[in-house]
Amino acid sequence: QRRFRIAAIPGDGIGKEVMPEGLRVLQAAAQRFGIGLDVVHMDWAHCDYYLQHGKMMPDDWKARLADVDAILFGAVGWPAAVPDHVSLWGSLLKFRREFDQYVNLRPVRLFEGVPCPLAGRRPGDIDYLVVRENTEGEYTALGGIMFEGTEREIVIQESVYSRVGADRVLRYAYELANQRERKRLTVATKSNGIAISMPWWDKRADAIGEGYPEVAVDKQHIDILSARFVLQPDRFDVVVASNLFGDILSDLGPATTGTIGLAPSANLNPDRRFPSLFEPVHGSAPDIYGQNIANPVAMIWSAALMLDFLTEGQGAGRQAHDAILAAIEAVIAEGPRTRDLGGTASTSEMGKAIADRI
Amino acid sequence: QRRFRIAAIPGDGIGKEVMPEGLRVLQAAAQRFGIGLDVVHMDWAHCDYYLQHGKMMPDDWKARLADVDAILFGAVGWPAAVPDHVSLWGSLLKFRREFDQYVNLRPVRLFEGVPCPLAGRRPGDIDYLVVRENTEGEYTALGGIMFEGTEREIVIQESVYSRVGADRVLRYAYELANQRERKRLTVATKSNGIAISMPWWDKRADAIGEGYPEVAVDKQHIDILSARFVLQPDRFDVVVASNLFGDILSDLGPATTGTIGLAPSANLNPDRRFPSLFEPVHGSAPDIYGQNIANPVAMIWSAALMLDFLTEGQGAGRQAHDAILAAIEAVIAEGPRTRDLGGTASTSEMGKAIADRI
Ligand SMILES: CC(C)[C@H](C(=O)O)[C@@H](O)C(=O)O
Ligand SMILES: CC(C)[C@H](C(=O)O)[C@@H](O)C(=O)O
Numbered sequence: 001q002r003r004f005r006i007a008a009i010p011g012d013g014i015g016k017e018v019m020p021e022g023l024r025v026l027q028a029a030a031q032r033f034g035i036g037l038d039v040v041h042m043d044w045a046h047c048d049y050y051l052q053h054g055k056m057m058p059d060d061w062k063a064r065l066a067d068v069d070a071i072l073f074g075a076v077g078w079p080a081a082v083p084d085h086v087s088l089w090g091s092l093l094k095f096r097r098e099f100d101q102y103v104n105l106r107p108v109r110l111f112e113g114v115p116c117p118l119a120g121r122r123p124g125d126i127d128y129l130v131v132r133e134n135t136e137g138e139y140t141a142l143g144g145i146m147f148e149g150t151e152r153e154i155v156i157q158e159s160v161y162s163r164v165g166a167d168r169v170l171r172y173a174y175e176l177a178n179q180r181e182r183k184r185l186t187v188a189t190k191s192n193g194i195a196i197s198m199p200w201w202d203k204r205a206d207a208i209g210e211g212y213p214e215v216a217v218d219k220q221h222i223d224i225l226s227a228r229f230v231l232q233p234d235r236f237d238v239v240v241a242s243n244l245f246g247d248i249l250s251d252l253g254p255a256t257t258g259t260i261g262l263a264p265s266a267n268l269n270p271d272r273r274f275p276s277l278f279e280p281v282h283g284s285a286p287d288i289y290g291q292n293i294a295n296p297v298a299m300i301w302s303a304a305l306m307l308d309f310l311t312e313g314q315g316a317g318r319q320a321h322d323a324i325l326a327a328i329e330a331v332i333a334e335g336p337r338t339r340d341l342g343g344t345a346s347t348s349e350m351g352k353a354i355a356d357r358i
Numbered sequence: 359q360r361r362f363r364i365a366a367i368p369g370d371g372i373g374k375e376v377m378p379e380g381l382r383v384l385q386a387a388a389q390r391f392g393i394g395l396d397v398v399h400m401d402w403a404h405c406d407y408y409l410q411h412g413k414m415m416p417d418d419w420k421a422r423l424a425d426v427d428a429i430l431f432g433a434v435g436w437p438a439a440v441p442d443h444v445s446l447w448g449s450l451l452k453f454r455r456e457f458d459q460y461v462n463l464r465p466v467r468l469f470e471g472v473p474c475p476l477a478g479r480r481p482g483d484i485d486y487l488v489v490r491e492n493t494e495g496e497y498t499a500l501g502g503i504m505f506e507g508t509e510r511e512i513v514i515q516e517s518v519y520s521r522v523g524a525d526r527v528l529r530y531a532y533e534l535a536n537q538r539e540r541k542r543l544t545v546a547t548k549s550n551g552i553a554i555s556m557p558w559w560d561k562r563a564d565a566i567g568e569g570y571p572e573v574a575v576d577k578q579h580i581d582i583l584s585a586r587f588v589l590q591p592d593r594f595d596v597v598v599a600s601n602l603f604g605d606i607l608s609d610l611g612p613a614t615t616g617t618i619g620l621a622p623s624a625n626l627n628p629d630r631r632f633p634s635l636f637e638p639v640h641g642s643a644p645d646i647y648g649q650n651i652a653n654p655v656a657m658i659w660s661a662a663l664m665l666d667f668l669t670e671g672q673g674a675g676r677q678a679h680d681a682i683l684a685a686i687e688a689v690i691a692e693g694p695r696t697r698d699l700g701g702t703a704s705t706s707e708m709g710k711a712i713a714d715r716i
Contacts, residue, residue: 077550084550085557093551117588119477141553143516153521157555158501163511192435192442193451193605195499197515199443223605227613230475230588247551247581248606255585 003036004310007068007275011091012046013284014294014347015074021296021351022072025327026303028358029320035311040068045091047078056090062098065275070306071095073279074299078286089141092279096134099274101267102165103172104132104246105305106281108253108263113333114341118230118256126257128236131173132246134267136165137197139243161197161242163204170208172270173240177215180237185209187219188241188249201242222248229253250281261294261340262332264301266309276309278302295338296351297328304328327357361394362668365426365633369449370404371642372652372705373432379654379709380430383685384661386716387678393669398426403449405436414448420456423633428664429453431637432657436644447499450637454492457632459625460523461530462490462604463663464639466611466621471691472699476588476614484615486594489531490604492625494523495555497601519555519600521562528566530628531598535573538595543567545577546599546607559600580606587611608639619652619698620690622659624667634667636660653696654709655686662686685715 006026010019023039030037042064043049050056056076058064065071073095077087095101110116110126118126143156170187177185187205191198202219209217220228222245228235229252241249254263263281280298288294304324311317331353337343338350345353364384368377381397388395400422401407408414414434416422423429431453435445453459468474468484476484501514528545535543545563549556560577567575578586580603586593587610599607612621621639638656646652662682669675689711695701696708703711 083557085553088550089553115477117477118475119473139551139553143554145554145558151521155519155555155558157517157519157552159515159517161513161515163509190602190605192446193497193602194515195443195447195497196501196503197513199441200503200513223609224618226584226606226610227618230610230613231617244548244551247548248584251581252584252588252610255588259589260582260585 003038004069005067006037006039006306007042007065007071008039009042009045009071010074011076011284012078012087013075013286013289015076015284017289017292017294017347018280018296018299019072019074021347021354022299022303024351025300025324025355025358026072026307028355029304029307029324032323032358033316033320035307035316035320045076047076047082047087050082050087050090056087057094068275070275070310071277072303072306073277075280075282075284077284080286093139095277096267099269099277100135100271101269101274101276102133102135102169103268103270104134104250105266105268106130106132106250106253106263108250108257110257111262111329111332113337114258114262116256116258118233121233126233128233128253129176129238130246130250130253131169131176131238131240132250133165133169133241133243135243136160136162137243159197161201166201166204167208170205170240173238174208174212174215177238178212182237183215184237185215185217186225186236186239187217188222188225188239188245189219190222190245192221225249226252229256254281259295259340262297262301264298264305266302266305268309276306278306292346292348293339294347295340296347297332300324300351300354301328323358324354327354330357361396362427363425364395364397364664365400365423365429366397367400367403367429368432369434369642370436370445371433371644371647373434373642375647375650375652375705376638376654376657377430377432379705379712380657380661382709383658383682383713383716384430384665386713387662387665387682390681390716391674391678393665393674393678403434405434405440405445408440408445408448414445415452426633428633428668429635430661430664431635433638433640433642435642438644451497453635454625457627457635458493458629459627459632459634460491460493460527461624461626461628462492462608463624463626464488464490464604464608464611464621466608466615468615469620469687469690471695472616472620474614474616476591479591484591486591486611487534487596488604488608488611489527489534489596489598490608491523491527491599491601493601494518494520495601517555519559524559524562525566528563528598531596532566532570532573535596536570540595541573542595543573543575544583544594544597545575546580546583546597546603547577548580548603550579583607584610587614612639617653617698620655620659622656622663624660624663626667634664636664650704650706651697652705653698654705655690658682658709658712659686681716682712685712688715
C-alpha cells in the first residue's frame, strides 16, 4: 500500500504554533483510516532563515521537495524584520507559481458555536467555496517606475493572464459546481472598469461554461459581489475569481463567518505534477505569537483538505477529511476553545481535543 | 449674490426616477437657505442616446457643461442594450477623468431604522468616509491581447499611477482625517502581492503623512481590510484607497449598513477648475426600473454633498447639507419608506416626505 510523503514547513510566528496541532490531528486521522504518511520537517522558508542567509529558501529547495506528495505550510512573514513582499515572494508565492498550484480552494462555512457577525444567520446559511486563480493575474512584479524619485514619477503595474491559465481554473470551478447539489457558479469580474483583462475573463467564463449546461452561472462585479457576501451569503455555492479578487473574497467570506482564524486553504496542482500546498488563510500574526493562544483549526482543516486531495478517489482520504471536520465542528461547538472563540484553551489544548475526537 | 448652475443628467433606469426627487429636495433646501440655483436638464449620457447616435454623449459635451458649477447625475448603464464598459467608459468614467474629479468621496453610515446586517451594531458604530482615487490606477483600457483567439492567448492589463495623482488624493484624505475628531486614516494597500505599484503607493502614503503628525495612520492589505469592514467597522474614520480598492470598499461599506441603496458619492475636482459630479453609488437597476419603487435617498444625499461642496466656506451650503441629512434620517426612521426598507412608499412619496421636512 502506497505511503504519502508530507513536507511540514511551519514558517513564521503562529505558523510554528499551529503546525504541531495540524500534524497531531493528521497523524490521528491517518492512523484511524489506514493512510500511510511520512512527515519530513523543513526548517526554512521563514524570516529567520532570511536574516541568516539573505534568502528565504535554500537554492535547492525544489530538489528538497522533489519527492514529497504535499506540503503542509504554517504561515510566513515577519514584517518588522523582513518586508512582506520579500518574505512572501521568496517563499509562499514561489511555491504557488513554481509548483503550478493554479487552484486555491478556500471553503467558507459558518460553524455552530461561533457567533456570526451577520445578524440572524445560522450554520447552513453560509457554506460556499471560493476558487481562486493562484498563479497569474494581478500578482506580478512586472512594470516599473519612470522618473523615479521626482515629481513626475509614473508607475506601471502589469497584470498578466493567459487563456491556459484562465481556462483551467474556470474549468475546475465549473466541474466543482457541477458536482454539487445546487450547481451554482458565481464568476467575479470587473469588466465595467478594468477594460482589457476583465471583459476577456468574462468571455473565457462563457466559453468554458458551454461545456456545463447544467451549471447556473452568474457574473458579478467585485464591488457588488463583496456587498452580497454580506447581504445574501446564502446565495453562493461556488465562486471563481482571479488571483486578487479571490484573495479579497477569501478573507471577506471567512470574516462573515465570525473569524478568519478558522479558514483553510488548498493550493492545488490538480495535474499532480508538483506537490500541492495546504495552509491556513491567516498569517503569522506577530501580535499574538509566543503565547500559545492561536486557534489551530485553520491548520487542522487544511490538513484535512490535504488528505482528501492526496487519496482522491480512494475513499480513505475523504473519510479522514470528514472525520476531522466532524471533530472540528464538535470542539468548536462544545470546547475547549481558544480565546478568539471566547474560550480559555491554549493552541495545544484545542488541537489535542480535536485529535482525541478522531 | 452668486447663483450656481447645475446640470441634471438622469441617465438610465432608476436614475430617471430618483433624479426628480434629488432636484425636489435640492430646490427646497436651496430656497430655505437662500442659495441661488439654476438647473439645466441634459438628455444625453444614457443608453438610448447611444442606440440613436452610436455614442453616449454629443461631441461637444464639454462645451455644453462649460459653464456649470456641478453635475447631478443619476445612473448609467443598460447592459441588455449596450455593454457596460461601453456605456460607462463613454460617460461616467469620462466625466471623472476629463473633469479631473480625482477624489471620490463616499460616506458610509448606519441609520436608525435600517436593520443592520451586522449583529449588534447601532447607529454611530458605522460612520466613516471612503476616499477613493478616481482618475487613474487599475481602471484603464491600456494593455492588450496577444495571439488573440488562439490557445496561446496572453493578456496584459496595465494599471497606471502617477505621483501627482497619488499624492493629491492622499493629501485630501490626510486633510480630511486631520479635521475630524478621531483623526484616523486607514490606507488600503496590497503591497505583499502586487509588487510594483502597491509598495510605491505605501511609500507615497508615508511621504504625505509626514505633513500630518497628528493623524494616526494604519496601512491595511485590502483582503484583511475588507474582513475588518465586517468585523470591526467602528475602528474606521477615513479610509483612502486606489480606484479599484475604493470601488470595492465603497460597496462593501454600505452593504454593512444594510443596503447600498442609500449610499451617495461626490466625484470632486477640489481645484474647482472643472465641475464636480454627484451621484448615487447604486446603478441603474434595470430589474426594478419603471415601477417608481427605487429608494431616492442616495440621490438626495448626493445633492446634499453637492450643496456643501459648492458653497464651501459660506455656511449656507453646510447648513443645507445638514438639514437634508436630518430630513433623510427622520424619514428613514419614521417613514414613509420605500420597499427596500420594508415600507410601501413610492420613490416620489419618499422624496416628497424628505423635501417636506426641509
Ligand atoms: C459602474 C462602475 C464603472 C463604477 C465604478 O466601478 O467606478 C461604479 O461601480 C461606481 O462605484 O461608481
Ligand atoms: C500574504 C499574501 C501574499 C497572501 C495573498 O495575498 O495571496 C495571503 O493574503 C493569502 O491570501 O494567502
